[in-house]
Amino acid sequence: MGQNLWINGESVECDNYRPLFNPFNGEKIADVAEASKEDVIKAIDSAAGAAVTMAEMDAHKRSDILRRVAELIQEDRDECARLIAEESSKPLKAARGEVDRTIMTYRFASEEARRLHGETIPMDAAPGGEGRVAYTVREPLGVIAAITPFNFPMNLVAHKVGPAIAAGNTVVLKPASQTPLSAYKIASYFHEAGLPAGALNVVTGSGKSVGDVLIADDRVKMVTFTGSPEVGKHIRENAGLKRVTLELGSNSALIVDEGTDLKKVMPRIVTGAFSNQGQVCISIQRIFVHEAIAAEFVSLFIEEAGKLKVGDPLDEQTDLAAMISGYDVTRAKAWIQAAVENGAELVYGGDSERQILKPTVLLNAKLTDKISCEEVFAPVVHINTFNHFADAIAKANDSKYGLQAGVYTNDLQKAMQAAKKLHVGGVMINEIPTFRVDHMPYGGVKMSGTGREGIKYALEEMTELKLVSIKLD
Template sequence: MLKERLKKNLFINGEWRTAENYSPLYSPYSGEFIAEVPAATIEEVELALQSAYAARKTMASMPSHQRATILENLVKLLEQRSEEAAQIIAMEAAKPLSTARGEVARTIQTYKFSAEEAKRIHGETIPVDAAPGGEGKIAYTVREPIGVVAAITPFNFPMNLVAHKVGPAIASGNTVILKPARQTPLSAYFLAELLQEAGLPAGALNVVTGSGSTIGEKLVTDERVQKVSFTGSPEVGIGIRNKAGLKRVTLELGSNAAVIIDRDADIDKIIPRCVSGAFGFQGQVCISLQRVYVHEDIYTTFVEKFVAATQKLVLGDPLDTATDVSALISPQDVQRSLDWIEEAKQQGAKIVTGGKAEGNILFPTVLLNVDSTMKVSCQEVFAPIVLINPFSSVEEAIELVNNSRYGLQAGIYTMNIHTAFDAAQQLHVGGVIINDIPTFRLDHMPYGGVKESGTGREGIKYAIEEMTEQKLIVFNRN
């Protein structure tokens, strides 16, 4: 299936352009060669910038129904080629095929929402005569596209997180320079192919792959770029924020997401959800369940059942539909994870399952007695590692959740409505999920965090607000 795309070219100004340099792409699972991928130079990034900047007027003047139609066409094409899309994700990211299919389904929904929201971008009338001096005047606002959007995306959702940037950008009449993760470029080039077929004007989407420092530095500092939308590590995100000047910046920077299990929770019902939240795509999800705090009355039972369910997970080839957990994205991440597990063990944590690796597959790992200062607790593990600790009161559990540099999403299972409202009010995160895991996300909801989890919000409607400028118009009829 991928034989035809063994060598990819840059996508600039609606054309597939041979790059000056290429680098090999290997499977995270097998280590096999997948493709040759462009490693863009500064000069090639400059061509993409020129292309996007020149096309911005075409996109800004395009009627919203035409932008919606392009996105609707994209949805149809993606539906027709959904299995191919899932195979690409599974191949380049080692995402289990069943999970990859789920990502493609979500990607289709994201572009559907984008097509719908393209028709709902509007302003409001202002009652100017509410203030003295406003008599005989009419005022209203409109929203206009911001211009060129730089989208810098991670490996873990190579289609859907791209969709969360490209979809609203096109819907609102902007142009895009997309810099995907080095390990997952094929999904981005696949998107470019589909959008070209869907009727997107030349220059409206440009895809450049290669060094994050080289490409990112150019995009973040160039005055033609009006907005940077970045998903990745806090260290890189903070650097972007510091260099971006007056550009709009949206940062989604990760988390060590936690769930609170109150004493009245139905353990048998919630165990499958918690295991899925902890180990889906090997824990390489921004809101992957990393910390579980369980009321002491049900702690032992919860741990026993969670471990039993974890040990039933199937490890193996991402292209096998039976596989639940496959390889981490790189050998370096496997070693880092093992180091963190060993550090926790040396400091008194107990490994009740996992804690080892075969090849690039890290076995799903459950840790007990984990202190909040250990890396597996206070940093983002981005691996199939979860800690389970007891608490005696929900107030204590909320403090444990909030004791973090991150604040993306958190969950709580409780049958007490007052406890639920207290948690909703007191948890210092961007989203509180009642009676579900913090990993729950629908693609039209506002999504983003506080503290080192980032700034700004994704979710199509909310992203469009950040990709458009509000303009005030006043008519004096006196």
């Protein structure tokens, strides 16, 4: 099938198409439109033209559109999950979980559209402010460029499109090249739900041909991006005075203190390490275990990892399937090999079959190894030990990233110490760093990005605050 662009409420043909292949079996899924610079400008024209309509649309109407989108996805839940599994190789049961989260994200957006409000300001709190009433309102920015990754092709689209529409903005969406069909599917639901033409446009193509045009156009008032730090840095340096939200990389750490019930928590930890082939921004990559329980931890971790079923993403029983590209398999294996040559011990996995990299466990990798200090974005973890809890925090902080971290401990003082001293955007106590629900504030520090997602918090990023002051006499 041929997948056209979606501009101004219509399916639009373009000059070039490229084949899209299933990462697991290599079968061709579709031919996908490759937008030219002129196509992207048409999409921006369309979004700019619809901006006044969206800004003037009543909040309850925006809310109803978002609620209807959630209902349409719910009706097509299995179809949406299969689409995600086919284009991204996400195992079907995980894909269903993503669809359910996507539904919830649009429901939250629907609710927040009705709650978008300002506050009254007590002007007489300052001398000279007497006899005045003042209040704030939040107004939409206008055109928002949303650039999304492959690993959650529906829910991470929802985290950008949902709050943008809730706030009364218009959107030009560039989905990841490997997972465009999920985004076009969402556009069809918005169209069916009654979103005005031009309010959501979807254009596919390379970052150079699409992303750079979006960043350069002065009519685009905000760029919201999830992806690599290198691209995020490029966006930040070239976006001028545009509002920019960046959700970038991580090498999330988990600290496991002595006294932790390892048998109880181990299935959760293994899930956090290997779900979606480790291709999750907050996937567990570095584990620091108290030396008193390290031997038992490693034994139980490997035993639990051995229970994972590796194979076809469309098999209901599959836990781990193909990575997004052959290049990523090769890269991850090279990093594993380099760590082993540098003294790390490979105790489980490490081999691959086609684009499937088996769950991999390393012991005592150096914190300077790429497998530790860079984002591996693969089903690979390394386990190191600590003696003093403060040392574990220091090791976790020894990173250029800071998205989320997890800590298992029964000691309240240590929990509070971790909450205070871990330099990350989110500290998960007695939970894996991979935990996220869709209304919580989510984002990082250092090279993990700027700004926050989570519908209420994204709405703040996607609106301008205006003060209105009235002199009463």
